[in-house]
Amino acid sequence: MSDAAPSVDHAEPTLRLRGVGRRFGGLLAVRDVDLDVAQGERRAVLGPNGAGKTTLFNLICGDIPPSGGTIELYGEDVTGRPARARVKLGLARTYQQSRHLLGLSVEDSIYLSIVGFEGGRLRPVVLPRRDREMRERAREAAGRVAIDHKLGERVGDLSHGEHRQVAIAMALAAQPRVLMLDEPASGLSRGERVLLTELLLELDPSITLVLIEHDMDIALRVASNVTMMHDGRVIVEGTPDEIRANETVHDLYLGRGHRDE
Numbered sequence: 001m002s003d004a005a006p007s008v009d010h011a012e013p014t015l016r017l018r019g020v021g022r023r024f025g026g027l028l029a030v031r032d033v034d035l036d037v038a039q040g041e042r043r044a045v046l047g048p049n050g051a052g053k054t055t056l057f058n059l060i061c062g063d064i065p066p067s068g069g070t071i072e073l074y075g076e077d078v079t080g081r082p083a084r085a086r087v088k089l090g091l092a093r094t095y096q097q098s099r100h101l102l103g104l105s106v107e108d109s110i111y112l113s114i115v116g117f118e119g120g121r122l123r124p125v126v127l128p129r130r131d132r133e134m135r136e137r138a139r140e141a142a143g144r145v146a147i148d149h150k151l152g153e154r155v156g157d158l159s160h161g162e163h164r165q166v167a168i169a170m171a172l173a174a175q176p177r178v179l180m181l182d183e184p185a186s187g188l189s190r191g192e193r194v195l196l197t198e199l200l201l202e203l204d205p206s207i208t209l210v211l212i213e214h215d216m217d218i219a220l221r222v223a224s225n226v227t228m229m230h231d232g233r234v235i236v237e238g239t240p241d242e243i244r245a246n247e248t249v250h251d252l253y254l255g256r257g258h259r260d261e
């Protein structure tokens with residue numbers, strides 16, 4: 001057929017992985033993973049420690065190359081492309097370990113993440129009007145994660161949970177189409193977890209969320225779909241209700257059934 005008439009394929013997944021694997025020496029950290037995430041989906045990737053979640057995250061973000069398989073973002077094969085090319089396509093993420101410039105204020109940290117994103121690199125000179133716009137966007141992003149009462153405080157003086165809020169604000173300020181979070185709840189207090197859960201539930205519905213999480217309660221509340229990993233493989237996929245009812249999942253989280261192969 002002719003390909004003259006351009007059309008938008010709404011069935012096209014935002015993110016598509018086929019046969020993705022990653023080897024570290026003799027260890028297969030991620031093996032033969034297929035994954036389809038649709039636009040606006042809330043996908044949680046769950047699994048015990050060492051399951052390969054962070055490695056999968058790094059492969060999707062382009063921090064490390066896969067040993068095999070393909071990764072597509074909005075129908076574009078990005079397998080061999082660097083992280084910044086994926087950022088340009090709308091991918092934003094936070095790291096499991098926040099990497100803030102601790103001496104900067106909250107506002108400046110978020111502002112810098114916008115300047116960095118806009119220019120593709122950090123630029124020392126910005127036109128005043130653009131500068132005001134970006135400052136406004138930084139404050140807006142801070143408001144969205146409820147950290148706007150601490151705009152002037154040094155990031156290094158914040159609590160661990162507030163740190164996480166700033167990291168998410170930095171990712172949101174880049175106006176991503178896909179937001180990837182690696183264990184945003186780790187190390188948070190109970191109250192901070194509640195706040196994080198609310199924040200994720202209120203996220204712009206057009207943003208696709210990929211949430212790597214060890215905390216099942218948060219993941220199952222926030223997710224529309226869940227991918228369960230174990231030993232580098234995807235072992236179960238389903239809705240939160242299906243995951244709650246799944247015996248394999250229970251076994252894994254109760255510490256049984258680890259070596260039943």
Ligand SMILES: Nc1ncnc2c1ncn2[C@@H]1O[C@H](COP(=O)(O)OP(=O)(O)O)[C@@H](O)[C@H]1O
Pocket residue numbers: 024027028029047048049050051052053054055056
């Ligand atoms: N850079 C690396 N070099 C060697 N082994 C690694 C590296 N990164 C992760 N691994 C190993 O890969 C496996 C999966 O780790 P990871 O993806 O961090 O799991 P998770 O995030 O699910 O806890 C683990 O056995 C881990 O030790």
Ligand SMILES: [Mg+2]
Pocket residue numbers: 053054055096183
């Ligand atoms: Mg991890």
